[in-house]
Amino acid sequence: MxxxxxxxxxxxxxxxxxxxxxxFLSLDDISFVMEQADLLGIIGPNGAGKTTLFxxxxxxxxxxxxNVKLFGKEIMKNRKVLLSxxxxxxxxxxxxxxxxxxxxxxxxxxxLGSLEKFSRSYAKDQVHKAMQIVGLIDKKNKRFNELSGGxxxxxxxxxAMVHNPKLLILDEPTSGIDEDAQDKFYDLIRKxxxxxxxxxxxxxHDLDAISxxxxxxxxxxxxMHFHGDAKxxxxxxxxxxxxxxSSMQAHLRLxxxxxxxxxxxxxxx
Numbered sequence: 162m163x164x165x166x167x168x169x170x171x172x173x174x175x176x177x178x179x180x181x182x183x184x185f186l187s188l189d190d191i192s193f194v195m196e197q198a199d200l201l202g203i204i205g206p207n208g209a210g211k212t213t214l215f216x217x218x219x220x221x222x223x224x225x226x227x228n229v230k231l232f233g234k235e236i237m238k239n240r241k242v243l244l245s246x247x248x249x250x251x252x253x254x255x256x257x258x259x260x261x262x263x264x265x266x267x268x269x270x271x272x273l274g275s276l277e278k279f280s281r282s283y284a285k286d287q288v289h290k291a292m293q294i295v296g297l298i299d300k301k302n303k304r305f306n307e308l309s310g311g312x313x314x315x316x317x318x319x320x321a322m323v324h325n326p327k328l329l330i331l332d333e334p335t336s337g338i339d340e341d342a343q344d345k346f347y348d349l350i351r352k353x354x355x356x357x358x359x360x361x362x363x364x365x366h367d368l369d370a371i372s373x374x375x376x377x378x379x380x381x382x383x384x385m386h387f388h389g390d391a392k393x394x395x396x397x398x399x400x401x402x403x404x405x406x407s408s409m410q411a412h413l414r415l416x417x418x419x420x421x422x423x424x425x426x427x428x429x430x
Contacts, residue, residue, distance in 0.1 A: 311342025
């Protein structure tokens with residue numbers, strides 16, 4: 162029986178390494194712990210291993226070296242049960258534009274892999290609850306291709322959380338949506354974390370998105386370069402230099418972060 166009321170961390174990664182084709186090292190000795198209620202931002206450039214990390218956490222890539230635990234249990238020994246408490250929206254996830262289903266039906270597909278048995282009325286209630294949380298209940302009879310990019314992303318999140326996950330994993334979720342839709346998306350993520358008590362891992366190479374959302378940051382580029390409080394990462398110009406490989410960009414980002422944190426104390430540049 163999966164015990165989610167204990168003090169077990171949500172995610173434990175211990176000396177994780179992964180090779181593709183026994184030659185390309187995608188992850189090199191990654192270790193970190195994610196506690197319950199964290200909103201963890203995974204940052205790194207394209208090709209840093211962020212998606213590979215998620216695939217190891219989810220047990221999609223089982224032949225890794227090291228140890229991966231969800232809710233205190235090894236993922237590969239308890240995968241079916243553990244993933245019943247995880248929602249996942251992969252990078253570039255979408256629905257075929259001609260797919261003959263409305264939004265309500267698409268969200269309901271998130272219940273297909275559930276281990277629980279429930280009535281049709283309960284399933285419908287769960288679908289409507291998820292759609293209300295993401296603000297799309299009024300779109301339930303629309304087709305996917307009738308929605309904006311930001312609305313489509315919210316449909317995918319509703320589908321991922323319809324089974325009441327304890328952990329939500331989002332891989333580059335703001336890629337391809339406009340700035341206004343991104344702001345609404347950020348509000349939704351904060352709501353899921355603060356009000357719905359869902360622990361969230363969010364990957365991005367966009368530091369602005371992570372600085373707006375995450376309380377914890379893990380910076381990877383095959384290796385782990387930083388793991389800790391977001392304020393410590395974004396307040397450290399040397400760490401930003403490591404990420405940006407540019408002193409000027411690092412200084413600008415540090416100034417922007419300080420302006421958000423203490424707008425009255427930041428001198429002009």
